[in-house]
Amino acid sequence: MTERTSQRVFAGVFLAPAFFLFTGFVALPGARALLYSLQKWDGLGRAEWIGLENFARLFQQGDLFLKALGHNLFIMGAAGSSVIGLALLFAALLHRRIRGAQLFRVAFFFPNVIAAVAVALLWVLLYSTTHFGIVNAFLAQVQSGCHALGWTWPNWRLPVPFLDSRFLIYSVVPMIIWEVTGFYMVLFLAAMEGIPESYYEAAKLDGATGFQQFRHITLPLIREVLTVGLVFLMISTLKFFDAIWVMENQTPTRDSHVLATLLYQKVFTEYNVGYGSAVAVCLFVLVFLGTLVSLRLSRAERIEY
Amino acid sequence: MGRALQRTAIYVVLGLWLVAVVLPLGWVFVNSLRSSQEFVANPFGLPWLFTGGPEGHARAEAWQQAKANYAKAWVESHFSSFFVNSVIVTGCSLVGIILISAMAAYVLARFRFRGGRALFLYFISGMMIPAQLVLVPLFFQFTWLSRAGSRLLAPFGLELRLHDSLSGLILIYVALSLPFTILVLTGFFKTLPGELREAGIIDGCSEYGVFWRIMFPLARPGIVTAAIFNFIGLWNEYLFALVFVSSAAKKTLPLGLASVSMQSQYKTDFGLMFAALVIVIIPTLAVYMLLQRQLTSGITTGALKG
Numbered sequence: 001m002t003e004r005t006s007q008r009v010f011a012g013v014f015l016a017p018a019f020f021l022f023t024g025f026v027a028l029p030g031a032r033a034l035l036y037s038l039q040k041w042d043g044l045g046r047a048e049w050i051g052l053e054n055f056a057r058l059f060q061q062g063d064l065f066l067k068a069l070g071h072n073l074f075i076m077g078a079a080g081s082s083v084i085g086l087a088l089l090f091a092a093l094l095h096r097r098i099r100g101a102q103l104f105r106v107a108f109f110f111p112n113v114i115a116a117v118a119v120a121l122l123w124v125l126l127y128s129t130t131h132f133g134i135v136n137a138f139l140a141q142v143q144s145g146c147h148a149l150g151w152t153w154p155n156w157r158l159p160v161p162f163l164d165s166r167f168l169i170y171s172v173v174p175m176i177i178w179e180v181t182g183f184y185m186v187l188f189l190a191a192m193e194g195i196p197e198s199y200y201e202a203a204k205l206d207g208a209t210g211f212q213q214f215r216h217i218t219l220p221l222i223r224e225v226l227t228v229g230l231v232f233l234m235i236s237t238l239k240f241f242d243a244i245w246v247m248e249n250q251t252p253t254r255d256s257h258v259l260a261t262l263l264y265q266k267v268f269t270e271y272n273v274g275y276g277s278a279v280a281v282c283l284f285v286l287v288f289l290g291t292l293v294s295l296r297l298s299r300a301e302r303i304e305y
Numbered sequence: 306m307g308r309a310l311q312r313t314a315i316y317v318v319l320g321l322w323l324v325a326v327v328l329p330l331g332w333v334f335v336n337s338l339r340s341s342q343e344f345v346a347n348p349f350g351l352p353w354l355f356t357g358g359p360e361g362h363a364r365a366e367a368w369q370q371a372k373a374n375y376a377k378a379w380v381e382s383h384f385s386s387f388f389v390n391s392v393i394v395t396g397c398s399l400v401g402i403i404l405i406s407a408m409a410a411y412v413l414a415r416f417r418f419r420g421g422r423a424l425f426l427y428f429i430s431g432m433m434i435p436a437q438l439v440l441v442p443l444f445f446q447f448t449w450l451s452r453a454g455s456r457l458l459a460p461f462g463l464e465l466r467l468h469d470s471l472s473g474l475i476l477i478y479v480a481l482s483l484p485f486t487i488l489v490l491t492g493f494f495k496t497l498p499g500e501l502r503e504a505g506i507i508d509g510c511s512e513y514g515v516f517w518r519i520m521f522p523l524a525r526p527g528i529v530t531a532a533i534f535n536f537i538g539l540w541n542e543y544l545f546a547l548v549f550v551s552s553a554a555k556k557t558l559p560l561g562l563a564s565v566s567m568q569s570q571y572k573t574d575f576g577l578m579f580a581a582l583v584i585v586i587i588p589t590l591a592v593y594m595l596l597q598r599q600l601t602s603g604i605t606t607g608a609l610k611g
Contacts, residue, residue, distance in 0.1 A: 008418075014412045015408070015409050015412050015413075017408065018408070018428065018483055018487065019409070021405065021483060022428060025439070025446075025476065025480035025481070026483070026484075027431070029438075029439040029442035029446060030434050032442035033438045033439065033442050043445065086322075089318070090319065090322065094319070096315070098312075098316075098319075104319050104322075104323060106597055107326055107327060108322065108323070108326060109597070109601060110326065110330075110590070110593060111326060113541075114541070115558065115559045115589070116541060117541070117543050117559040117563045118585045121563075121578070121582060122333060124566070125575070131344070131345065132336065132344055132575065134332060134349070137348075181322075182326070183604075183607075186601050187605065187607075187608055190601075190604050210311075228605075232608050238435070239436070239437060241543075242543045245563075249567050250567065259437075260437055260544070263440075264544075264548075267441050267444075268548065273441060276441060277441055280435075280438045280440070280441060281438070283435055283438065284437075284438045287433065288433050291433055
């Protein structure tokens with residue numbers, strides 16, 4: 001064998017496992033999902049080509065799809081904005097080299113590495129309407145405390161059924177904030193630590209306050225990482241599944257479905273493979289567009305040091 | 306004075322969030338020590354195991370109750386087998402992911418050949434594909450793959466079983482983790498000096514020898530970062546385990562925890578639920594404590610893992 005051929009063989013041998021696994025178990029199934037979305041199929045019998053009918057159904061008035069998508073977008077907006085806001089605040093505070101910064105960083109990040117299923121179950125127990133449900137107990141304390149002060153407000157009807165289908169989409173928002181804020185904080189903090197100290201010194205000489213420094217130095221210089229964080233947050237809220245599925249005992253309702261749970265239910269409990277795949281395709285398009293748009297944005301506004 | 310006030314305000318804000326993060330976890334641990342009788346009598350105080358409880362309630366008895374919660378979760382509810390399954394699935398997947406990705410990434414990073422760039426983009430494009438898209442087709446693909454494989458293996462008295470098997474799950478996990486891992490490792494192999502390969506070849510190493518003896522060991526920092534993020538993702542994975550594993554003996558920890566929590570016979574056994582949660586959280590906490598430095602320093606990499 002010449003050296004050139006043996007090098008080619010080497011490259012082929014090393015690339016082959018990844019190529020075949022990726023093609024066979026990611027790329028081809030991905031393409032097949034597109035085909036499924038154009039069919040009517042119960043998973044067993046013959047599939048029937050129906051063109052874009054599945055997609056037409058998704059966007060019909062009153063269909064579950066738009067409702068579920070709305071829930072994803074609500075979570076994205078409500079939880080996402082709080083997460084980004086809190087993460088920026090905590091990162092900015094820790095960036096000032098305070099004592100114990102390491103402790104805060106380690107503790108804040110931790111919920112992020114716990115399984116989403118375990119986090120969901122933890123919040124099921126926190127929200128419990130039984131005697132040990134600590135959130136309801138806390139609300140009761142607040143309420144009786146306020147009444148003792150002679151106020152007529154608040155008048156919550158306790159215990160609040162947080163886990164009721166009607167409220168579930170709202171109840172998962174604090175859970176998500178609790179779970180992921182630390183991740184984004186560490187992400188932003190890493191970016192902040194890359195900013196040269198001299199910028200801040202110059203700003204201080206010019207008499208800039210802490211907030212002005214944050215607004216005019218920190219924020220513009222971490223813009224790129226901020227965009228990465230936003231995209232990541234959008235994608236993960238679009239794929240949201242575990243908590244709803246567990247909290248709803250595998251049977252979400254009109255009020256609590258998100259895209260991924262709808263997909264699962266349509267395919268694996270109603271055997272409507274075409275419709276479920278159409279949901280998956282929409283999910284893919286949204287993730288794809290979100291990634292593309294924000295990558296373009298971050299590149300356009302790249303700032304040179 | 307103003308500075309001191311500012312400092313205090315910062316600590317108050319951070320301290321409040323610290324409490325919000327740590328308190329629920331401590332609450333879970335404390336409650337895992339209560340008996341069902343204590344849940345009614347003493348839902349919010351320190352557990353009787355610490356305080357001794359009301360009169361006539363011996364501490365030894367509280368200790369028995371606490372142990373009973375864990376024993377029920379570990380043995381009766383099969384968390385021991387969930388745990389072993391999770392270790393097997395995560396461990397085998399990680400080995401597969403790292404080896405296969407490192408081999409591909411090394412060639413993509415260090416060799417120039419026609420179509421190399423296109424192949425790299427092909428792999429990376431997989432990061433834009435949400436796992437939910439491939440979930441359904443994979444489900445049906447596994448059915449006919451198992452059938453075809455079993456026909457092929459029949460003369461040897463073997464059968465190929467991809468549904469409801471740990472190996473099927475490992476196969477999926479490896480394939481789905483390739484794009485992220487190849488991206489990270491290709492970036493890493495590019496930073497290694499090319500002279501190392503030439504030196505190795507001159508010393509009589511083959512291309513394979515260069516990779517296994519020189520490049521792979523040198524890539525350790527990149528491999529560790531990739532492995533940590535894959536570990537967290539796979540150890541906690543729920544959706545694919547839910548779809549592809551059905552028998553109780555093959556469930557992984559997240560799947561087992563979810564299904565136990567949804568069974569009505571356990572629903573009111575709160576001591577068991579809390580103990581199960583502790584069992585699931587503790588290993589993660591231990592790994593996190595060991596690796597948190599690498600984890601937080603590689604965070605910008607982790608954000609790519611969508």
